[in-house]
Amino acid sequence: MKADLVIKNGWVVTPEATARGGVAISGGKFVAIGTDESLPEGRDVIDAGGNHILPGVIDAHVHFRDPGVTHKEDFGTGSTAAVCGGVTTIVDMPNQLPPTENAEQVGVKKKIGETKSLCDFAVLGVVHQTNADDIIPMAKAGAIGYKIFFGETIGNLPFPDDGMCQEVFPNITKSGVPVCVHAENRQIQHYWTNKLKAEGKNDPIYWESSRPWLCEAESVSHLIFLAENFGTMLHIVHASSKQAAQMVKDAKARGLRVTAETCPHYLLRDGDEMAQVGPLLKMNPPVRSREHGEALWHGLLNGYIDMIATDHAPHTFEEKGCDRNGKMIKPAIWECISGFCGVETAVPVMLTEVNKGRMTLNHYVKVASENPARVWQMYPKKGAIRLGSDGDVVIVDMNKEATIDGDKLHSKNTPTPWHGWKVKGMPIYTIVRGHVQAKDGEPVGKVIGQMQTPVAG
Ligand SMILES: [Zn+2]
Numbered sequence: 001m002k003a004d005l006v007i008k009n010g011w012v013v014t015p016e017a018t019a020r021g022g023v024a025i026s027g028g029k030f031v032a033i034g035t036d037e038s039l040p041e042g043r044d045v046i047d048a049g050g051n052h053i054l055p056g057v058i059d060a061h062v063h064f065r066d067p068g069v070t071h072k073e074d075f076g077t078g079s080t081a082a083v084c085g086g087v088t089t090i091v092d093m094p095n096q097l098p099p100t101e102n103a104e105q106v107g108v109k110k111k112i113g114e115t116k117s118l119c120d121f122a123v124l125g126v127v128h129q130t131n132a133d134d135i136i137p138m139a140k141a142g143a144i145g146y147k148i149f150f151g152e153t154i155g156n157l158p159f160p161d162d163g164m165c166q167e168v169f170p171n172i173t174k175s176g177v178p179v180c181v182h183a184e185n186r187q188i189q190h191y192w193t194n195k196l197k198a199e200g201k202n203d204p205i206y207w208e209s210s211r212p213w214l215c216e217a218e219s220v221s222h223l224i225f226l227a228e229n230f231g232t233m234l235h236i237v238h239a240s241s242k243q244a245a246q247m248v249k250d251a252k253a254r255g256l257r258v259t260a261e262t263c264p265h266y267l268l269r270d271g272d273e274m275a276q277v278g279p280l281l282k283m284n285p286p287v288r289s290r291e292h293g294e295a296l297w298h299g300l301l302n303g304y305i306d307m308i309a310t311d312h313a314p315h316t317f318e319e320k321g322c323d324r325n326g327k328m329i330k331p332a333i334w335e336c337i338s339g340f341c342g343v344e345t346a347v348p349v350m351l352t353e354v355n356k357g358r359m360t361l362n363h364y365v366k367v368a369s370e371n372p373a374r375v376w377q378m379y380p381k382k383g384a385i386r387l388g389s390d391g392d393v394v395i396v397d398m399n400k401e402a403t404i405d406g407d408k409l410h411s412k413n414t415p416t417p418w419h420g421w422k423v424k425g426m427p428i429y430t431i432v433r434g435h436v437q438a439k440d441g442e443p444v445g446k447v448i449g450q451m452q453t454p455v456a457g
Pocket residue numbers: 061063093311312313
């Protein structure tokens with residue numbers, strides 16, 4: 001019997017090995033993996049041309065803004081950007097309007113994804129001051145986990161206070177899925193923001209000073225304390241500081257189920273660039289000095305920072321308060337919104353680092369695909385080229401070079417600090433459960449998105 005799709009003449013990359021050959025996919029699952037000669041015939045055949053066949057990349061942190069904030073992005077445009085960038089599964093954040101704060105809203109998000117998404121997706125429920133009783137129902141409705149926003153952020157959701165944490169953390173633990181947290185201490189950020197404003201320090205370069213490393217580290221410390229005492233699976237999103245990385249390392253060493261992600265901008269950019277790139281690089285938490293960036297690299301290479309995610313967070317240029325090149329058009333950095341696009345650029349940006357020898361392609365597959373699937377309990381359905389796993393593949397040409405052009409991205413709004421960044425190593429095919437969804441950076445597929453729920457690993 002012929003397989004639905006055979007990909008041959010490539011190098012199959014897993015965290016453990018790189019092997020000549022290809023894969024066969026039928027009914028959306030891998031049915032054969034091996035040398036070209038060992039593969040079955042295919043109804044459709046892709047000649048990988050000697051390129052690398054990777055498990056589909058998972059971006060476990062995106063804001064697709066749907067429903068309610070769709071002037072910024074929606075599930076259609078966001079998922080198009082995802083597949084064009086080599087991403088086959090995303091985890092969507094819950095801070096849109098209305099927020100994903102109960103079982104009904106998990107269902108709303110599921111329907112939106114199923115009717116608009118070119119890639120597979122998972123949904124997080126927000127946990128705040130007044131929805132402790134909605135926590136377990138959200139997991140039952142299919143939420144893959146939860147999000148708490150300790151830092152002040154887009155949407156201004158009220159976070160659970162110290163008393164309420166004693167109610168919500170046990171419920172999260174009972175639900176069997178992890179909670180991820182935006183870890184920034186609001187008092188610290190308010191104190192420094194007010195002080196800098198009073199001193200008339202309004203230039204982009206002061207952004208990092210308003211949320212210093214202590215702002216993140218204090219919050220991470222608090223969270224690890226809660227997770228340890230309530231036995232909760234904790235994931236720190238967008239870790240930006242050396243101190244946060246160290247605390248996650250220590251927590252892991254104590255046997256806690258504490259994980260963390262970092263983002264390409266923390267690994268590769270420098271807070272001082274705010275002088276040139278302006279509001280384009282404004283993000284919560286801020287990009288810091290290279291000392292922090294190097295510590296995060298160390299964590300990523302040594303297994304205590306688990307994954308790369310992007311915090312893809314589009315806004316209009318008007319909201320960003322700057323033009324394509326970052327020239328500030330508002331009087332103060334405080335008035336420019338935080339967040340920028342990332343889902344479409346992270347794979348080429350990180351493959352460029354692989355080409356520079358910063359990490360192996362095998363390790364990249366681990367931190368871009370396997371680990372996000374493991375942390376969010378989708379492994380081995382997602383994040384693996386294994387028999388029976390979903391046939392999600394990104395074929396990458398490690399020799400293809402380009403310059404990132406913000407105007408060519410597929411998001412609804414495209415502010416990005418990566419405009420003009422030179423890359424080597426690009427996705428050429430993005431395949432979701434055997435369906436070719438993007439080719440050479442352009443969408444070619446249909447709406448096929450399926451919501452992912454936890455699987456027994
Ligand atoms: Zn985010």
